[in-house]
Amino acid sequence: MTPRSNLTRANQSSDSRSLCDSGVRVIATEAAAVGALSDRIDEHFAQACQLLLQCRGRVVVTGMGKSGHIGGKIAATLASTGTPAFFVHPGEAGHGDLGMITPEDVVLALSYSGDSSEILTIVPILKRLAIPLVVMTGNLQSPLAHQADVALNAGVSEEACPLGLAPTSSTTAALAMGDAIAVALLEARGFSQEDFAFSHPSGSLGRRLLIRVSDIMHTGDQIPVVDAEVAVSKAILEMTAKKLGMTAVVDREGMLLGIFTDGDLRRLLAKSLDIHTTPVHQVMTRGCATVNASRLAVETVRIMEEKRISALLVIDAETRLVGALNMHDVLKAGIV
Numbered sequence: 001m002t003p004r005s006n007l008t009r010a011n012q013s014s015d016s017r018s019l020c021d022s023g024v025r026v027i028a029t030e031a032a033a034v035g036a037l038s039d040r041i042d043e044h045f046a047q048a049c050q051l052l053l054q055c056r057g058r059v060v061v062t063g064m065g066k067s068g069h070i071g072g073k074i075a076a077t078l079a080s081t082g083t084p085a086f087f088v089h090p091g092e093a094g095h096g097d098l099g100m101i102t103p104e105d106v107v108l109a110l111s112y113s114g115d116s117s118e119i120l121t122i123v124p125i126l127k128r129l130a131i132p133l134v135v136m137t138g139n140l141q142s143p144l145a146h147q148a149d150v151a152l153n154a155g156v157s158e159e160a161c162p163l164g165l166a167p168t169s170s171t172t173a174a175l176a177m178g179d180a181i182a183v184a185l186l187e188a189r190g191f192s193q194e195d196f197a198f199s200h201p202s203g204s205l206g207r208r209l210l211i212r213v214s215d216i217m218h219t220g221d222q223i224p225v226v227d228a229e230v231a232v233s234k235a236i237l238e239m240t241a242k243k244l245g246m247t248a249v250v251d252r253e254g255m256l257l258g259i260f261t262d263g264d265l266r267r268l269l270a271k272s273l274d275i276h277t278t279p280v281h282q283v284m285t286r287g288c289a290t291v292n293a294s295r296l297a298v299e300t301v302r303i304m305e306e307k308r309i310s311a312l313l314v315i316d317a318e319t320r321l322v323g324a325l326n327m328h329d330v331l332k333a334g335i336v
Contacts, residue, residue, distance in 0.1 A: 026160040026168065033156040033169040034176045040153050041180065048134045048150040049184050052083060055132075057104030059085035062093065064118050066167040067110040067174065074108070074178030081182050082191035090118035098122055106132045112154070112170045114142020123147050136174055152177060213300060214293040216333045217314050217323030218244070225250055225321060228257050228281035232268060235260045235280040244326050246311045249284045256321045258284035259313060290315045293322055301330055 052059055059078055063071035071087055078085035088097055090109075101107065107126055109119050114137040123144070126133055135148035138155035145151040154177050160168035185191075224242035226235045228249050238247045239260070246261040260280050268275070268283045290313050291300055300312055304327055314323035 029158060029160040030169045030172045033158075033173045036157070037154070037173060037177055037180070044150055044152060045180070045184075048152055049181060049188070051106050051132045051134060051150060052078075052108075052181065052185055053188055055083075055104070055106040057084075057102050057106070059083055059108055060101050060105050061085060061087045061108045061110070062090045062119060062122075063110035064090055064116045066171050067112060067116075070171050070174045070178065071108070071110045073175060074110075074182070077179060077182045078185070081186040082189045083182065083185050090116065090122060093122050094118065098125055101126070101129075101131065103129045103131060106134065108134045108136065109144065109148075110136045110174055111142075111144050112138040112167065112174070114139040114144040116144065119144060120147075136177055138170055211297045211333055212293070213291055213295050213297050213314055213323070213325065216297055216329045217293065217325045218242075218329070219323050223321065223324045224248060225324075226260075226280060227252065228284075229279050232260075232265075232273075232275040232278050232280050232283060236265065236275065239265075242324075244311055244324055246324075246326075248313050248321050248324060249280055250321055254320050256288075256290065256313060256315050256319050257281060258286040259288040259311075260284045261309075261311070288313060290319075292316070297330060297333060300325065301327075304330075 059075070061071040061075040061078075062068070068087070068089060075085040075087040085108075086100075088100055093101075111119055114135070120143060123133065127147070132149045133147065135144050135151045136154045137145050137151060138153070139145060140151055140153055140155075154170070154174045156169040156173050158164065159166065159170060160172075222242065224238050224244050224247035226238050226247050226249060228251055235247050235249070239245065239262075246259055248256060249258045249260055250256055258281070260283065264283055264285055268278070273283070289303055289307050289309060291303065293314050293316070303312065304310060311324065311326035313321060314325065316322050
């Protein structure tokens with residue numbers, strides 16, 4: 001290896017250490033900034049939350065530049081956790097979008113300096129309409145803070161940027177303060193997992209908490225079912241036709257007596273029984289696992305895994321057969 005290649009490798013190693021050191025320093029600086037917010041969760045924070053809780057309209061979040069990007073995320077978090085909210089760009093607000101804000105709304109404005117001209121321009125209109133204004137800023141002596149009904153201190157001792165210019169620690173602190181508000185409101189409203197699922201129907205959590213057995217089970221003629229007195233050969237034909245790897249066995253009133261599965265068939269053949277003369281009730285599995293149609297579909301996964309089965313029968317309160325499903329149905333629904 002030549003001296004030149006040794007020098008290149010040394011520079012690469014030094015660069016890697018330097019990059020990692022920078023990353024650690026940034027995280028430590030921003031962590032300290034977020035940690036300092038704990039002492040500012042006080043009566044002003046509570047007042048801000050009360051204003052948002054009492055809002056009969058929507059929380060309108062606004063902010064310029066990087067504060068605007070953070071504001072957009074805060075608005076999205078509020079909206080998905082039970083507090084109707086949306087983001088309005090302050091520059092656009094002064095050119096018509098102010099019409100999106102109603103007297104029943106509350107405005108949450110983010111400005112680290114507290115003197116964002118775009119936001120200050122629309123403040124008089126908000127005051128005229130008596131719209132409450134909550135400000136999140138790093139300067140409680142700023143013009144915007146003085147105009148606020150409640151001003152929250154999101155200031156930081158230093159930015160993580162070594163130049164002290166790029167918003168880094170300050171935007172992280174604002175984001176954390178926004179999350180603190182959103183979660184405080186969530187808990188105050190008694191917002192539940194099911195409520196969250198209703199606002200996230202396309203997500204995996206929404207599917208898990210909204211889809212019930214009745215939504216994915218096979219019903220009517222799709223249910224594999226035979227009378228208890230039929231021969232095993234007819235049960236096999238029913239299993240083959242309905243393609244669920246099993247068939248329910250019922251009495252003449254439609255009450256579930258048991259299930260006949262591929263496993264039952266293998267055990268029957270090992271006994272050398274005649275499938276054309278043996279009635280299915282003699283070889284079926286009694287006391288099979290069942291579910292109610294109103295149960296969450298995700299619960300069927302746990303049942304099937306615990307019992308090491310791949311299909312379930314669905315019954316009503318009187319043990320009457322009303323449906324059937326297997327693991328493929330659950331997977332197809334995107335629940336797991």
